[in-house]
Amino acid sequence: MNPSDDSARGRFITLEGGEGVGKSTNVDFVVEHLRGRGLEVVRTREPGGSPRAERIRTLLLDPAADEPLDQTAELLLMFAARAQHLAMTILPALDRGAFVVCDRFTDATYAYQGAGRGIDRGAIEMLERLVQRGLEPDLTLLLDMPVEAALARMIARGATLDRFETQAPAFFCAVREGYRHRYEAAPQRFELIDAAPALAQVQAAIAAALDRRLAQWGTI
Numbered sequence: 001m002n003p004s005d006d007s008a009r010g011r012f013i014t015l016e017g018g019e020g021v022g023k024s025t026n027v028d029f030v031v032e033h034l035r036g037r038g039l040e041v042v043r044t045r046e047p048g049g050s051p052r053a054e055r056i057r058t059l060l061l062d063p064a065a066d067e068p069l070d071q072t073a074e075l076l077l078m079f080a081a082r083a084q085h086l087a088m089t090i091l092p093a094l095d096r097g098a099f100v101v102c103d104r105f106t107d108a109t110y111a112y113q114g115a116g117r118g119i120d121r122g123a124i125e126m127l128e129r130l131v132q133r134g135l136e137p138d139l140t141l142l143l144d145m146p147v148e149a150a151l152a153r154m155i156a157r158g159a160t161l162d163r164f165e166t167q168a169p170a171f172f173c174a175v176r177e178g179y180r181h182r183y184e185a186a187p188q189r190f191e192l193i194d195a196a197p198a199l200a201q202v203q204a205a206i207a208a209a210l211d212r213r214l215a216q217w218g219t220i
């Protein structure tokens with residue numbers, strides 16, 4: 001959470017990974033773990049996280065067949081939602097010293113719009129600078145596992161599929177690679193979590209990673 005890092009500000013934690021890796025399940029676990037350490041935690045998600053940003057989410061995920069969504073429009077809507085989310089939810093929470101736990105953030109844009117759709121990284125970097133003005137997560141938990149097993153979990157979950165979830169498996173392989181590149185470019189910001197084992201084992205790894213970071217930050 002730079003550049004105006006100071007000890008009175010909260011910490012910004014994001015969860016990332018492809019479809020079906022267990023993000024939604026584990027966001028709850030992260031929030032409860034931090035609350036158990038006595039911290040004030042705001043749970044949020046992208047795209048979305050404020051009333052107007054949630055309306056942009058609906059536009060983005062709607063699989064309606066009446067008109068395809070242009071991929072540049074998709075990118076700009078992601079960042080429009082993010083600007084609103086930052087202004088209304090994330091920055092006020094960090095300013096009052098709360099922890100923010102967010103289900104997806106800009107790494108998802110590099111993975112889905114960049115690696116998945118093939119949009120030039122420079123365009124994403126430009127929008128990231130404009131919208132975030134130097135702010136980035138203090139910690140990103142990247143849940144990683146083979147695409148086929150993750151998609152099988154997603155299908156077993158049984159909910160109706162949104163506009164992203166109906167992409168071909170090759171798209172999700174590109175997304176996974178995109179995330180791996182993000183990790184390799186800045187490994188110190190990430191905790192890479194093997195999401196394939198049973199949930200209890202994944203959550204033990206997440207708890208250990210969180211406590212390690214809390215100790216580094218002097219929070220516990």
Ligand SMILES: Nc1ncnc2c1ncn2[C@@H]1O[C@H](COP(=O)(O)OP(=O)(O)O)[C@@H](O)[C@H]1O
Pocket residue numbers: 017018019020021022023024025026153154156157195196197198199200202
């Ligand atoms: N480690 C795990 N082992 C087995 N099933 C899991 C595990 N983690 C999550 N699941 C199940 O897989 C499905 C997808 O998880 P979910 O949290 O919705 O993933 P995501 O939000 O990443 O798409 C859910 O039915 C969930 O209960």
Ligand SMILES: Cc1cn([C@H]2C[C@H](O)[C@@H](COP(=O)(O)OP(=O)(O)O)O2)c(=O)[nH]c1=O
Pocket residue numbers: 018019020023024046047061078103104105106108109110112113164165
């Ligand atoms: C934040 C973000 C999400 N997305 C996509 C990924 C997801 O398929 C979709 C909705 O996110 P999410 O609700 O996390 O999906 P799920 O819980 O099913 O994994 O939005 C992007 O393509 N770019 C982005 O920048």
